Amino acid sequence: MTFSEHNRSLFGPPSTELPKPPVPYTPGWRFQAQSHTAPAPTPVIQCGCINSDHEMRERNQQSLIDRCLRHPPLPGKEGNGAVSLEVIDILKGGDGHSSQVFTARLLASDSKPEILPQKGTQLVAKIYDPLYLNDSEGYLNPFSCVDKYYTHEANAYLSLHEFQGQWIPRYYGSYTLSLPVDSVQTRTVRMILVEYIQGMTMSHAQPKDFSQSARQSILKSIVDLESRIYHADIWLIDVEPRNVILRDPDSDLPRVVFVDLAHALFNRRRDDPLALQLEYFMGQYISPLLRWTESRSSTEAFYEWIDWDWDPWLEVEFAHTAASITPEMREEWPREYEEAESS
Template sequence: MSEPNSRRDDSIDPIRSWSPPFEPLRPPVPYEPGAKLRILRHIPPKPFGGRYPLRDGGRLPVSLNMLRQTTVVDLCIANPPLEGTTLPEQSRELEVIELAAEDAFGAQLFVCSLDDGPETYVAKIYDPMYYEFRDPGADDLPRDVTYTADGDYSREAAAYEHIEATQRFCGTQVPKYCGSWTFDLPISLPTGTVTRPVRMILMEHIHGTTMLDFNFYNMSETKRLDVIARVIETHCRLLHVGLAHKEASQRNVMIVDSMEEQDMVERVCLIDFHSSMVYGIYEEVDQGRQLPELPPSPVDFWWDSGISMFGNWFADWDDIEEAWHHWLTERYGNSVEFGPSIWAADGQLRFGPWEDEDVQQDAELDGDDFHYSAVEKEQRLPAHSTAKRNRTDFEGDGSETPLELRNHKAMTPGNHGCSKGKEPERSKQNDQPLPSRSILGHISIGVKDYDSAKMFYSALRPLGLSLVYDSEAEGPSSGTRTLGYGPDKTQELLNIFEYGSEAHAPGRGSHVAFNAASRRAVDKFHEKALVYGGTCDGKPGIRSRYGPNYYAAFVISPDGWRLEAVCKNLE
């Protein structure tokens, strides 16, 4: 095989390595404090990309062959955003005040003011020049940042316009929307100076903290549950008015808490709608869709995914799964504000308005069972299956009395909710099959800190690995503190040993890969790993160079170990 740079034709050598090119013409990020921009009101084109269908007049990504032979500067000049409609009579002067959030992979967020006024806003700027050129799902491949940025803008603007039209959410559960805009930036090229258009939206400046960064350790359980309830209720209410958020995670929830002595926070707000989908924009998407009178039940949408998204917020519960299901059932099982759960009290699947097959396919949400048809769901989880519990499972266990979660421990850093003397049960949501006999017996990993490792490796539960051994379960031991993970107590596949400063992870080229039963399990593992202290090393996605169905995600543990979850099933 020739050297990587010996030829330019990717079709001849499709798997050669790639790294971001040298970009001598790319200017520094212009959005520094004090920078001023003349912005014009802009009506974006119809949303595209993501879950939206491909339409004439839209655009496709630049081919991988072309991407591997270009620079970001050339890509941005050759592929400006779709036109939409610019309204030059509506212009404002924007001044950048400070960075609001840093995201090397996507849009840029800045706190700003308009026309020298005292009020501050957040500008979300979809400038592909400063998107990460490296594909976050495959770090040795490029991505079309112009297609990504333009799609992000079109989808997020469509979502906010739809929400604003409902007159129900903006300024409360969702940031107040201040419109979509465009501006021009100059760039110097060898052939002269040219201008390029950049799109953006303006939003209310929320003076709060993301749920991911929020310090909840000293909050009462009532207050924590209030936050979680408001998140999942907003999610379901938005779906009811025709908007699927599709990016539910702690980093996309803002919390304003100025009432520290109260049992509720001041405000809980969903943000970041760049992955969302609005029903009704395209006739095919909306055809036959009849919304029920009430929003869908949070019991159905959050039965499983709530554990992975909010698990660290109630890590002091002895049995997180049971307590979560108990709370959901008590709060929403007979709610008059939400529709009935499709799971009836007798454990039988109930066919309802949210079970329409077209709606299910259109409203597929990350981390829930909504994308299964009613028949598939019944086959997957038959009545009284141990894979999914229902209200009858709580009879005689406090379901007829006020909610009381038993055996709580103090919520303090380092206490991750494993009771002394109690072996954590294997997840009842596990659809991971037990592995057959393998030549590989187990893997051992050295870590610096037992407590942080115990928290982080609980992210393996979606992959079928639970904590099956804990040297400290019966009290402090005199030896090396050890954790063991496996599908059950007879198959301990991963051992964790605390060695303090002597523990070192291997360098690049070494990693541990875990098979997942579904792509959904890969997504859950990735999200939980980031919540529990890991670092993203590759978002969930297809790695086509390994195979057409190779769906994987990569994370780096707090101790530097690179871990992969992969599903090779056709879905």
């Protein structure tokens, strides 16, 4: 029995679903968004984005559009600034995506010049729209999901401001916009704007097109950057090829940029009671020699890029970090890893 069949057996057949309006995020679409301060990151707990029985019952009894009106985004704080944008090209979008990501041309802004670049600049907009999120046949709560993605990504960019412009895109703020439902009603979605990075994601690149030395340089940069962000007490649990852009991919030493911070864990952990009791050495640098060994499966997502013995290479490249490892770290770290793997 599939999840949807189980769902129907519990709560009866779903209501007649009204057709979704066409996805508005298409090339040429122009819109305005108001500046918005995101609320604090939502708590991350086990099953936190999974529908409860009550929520599944609601899903079967109400149209998704009505539910969007009933469950607006978390409030945050609306600002005085506004931007006007025109969609240029879709990077990831359409029905069935966790977010809508596209390049957009900045048409106008009443924000201070130091906050946004000049008019005509190409930016990347990311909209968190529950109407088009794939809820896995009712398994996921789309409203909890987009609240989590928006609050975590917006706050992660703010927390990692010293990495912006080189290791992660420059961040141009968070916004809110209203979309028409009918002639009277509108619904609200949130958005962030970031720098457009020239290059290609590792998922679109072919490892065979890069020399071993270039691939080693790329992986060393990934390990180093992830570890430095972890030092800032943020754990990026979604570091994988689709979220790593290679700047200057044709050069001998491509540079890496991390994108998609929606799954960032603050304080290096989830917010379950057990996790809150663990010692994570907050504010301290944790050597990759502890966290990036082959046995910890840290490199699993990049296996196509690695054709050398990982652990000996790691020990050489990050030997300078060994002195930072304390006996307490060696004792504690396996416990953290086991907790992460069981989540």
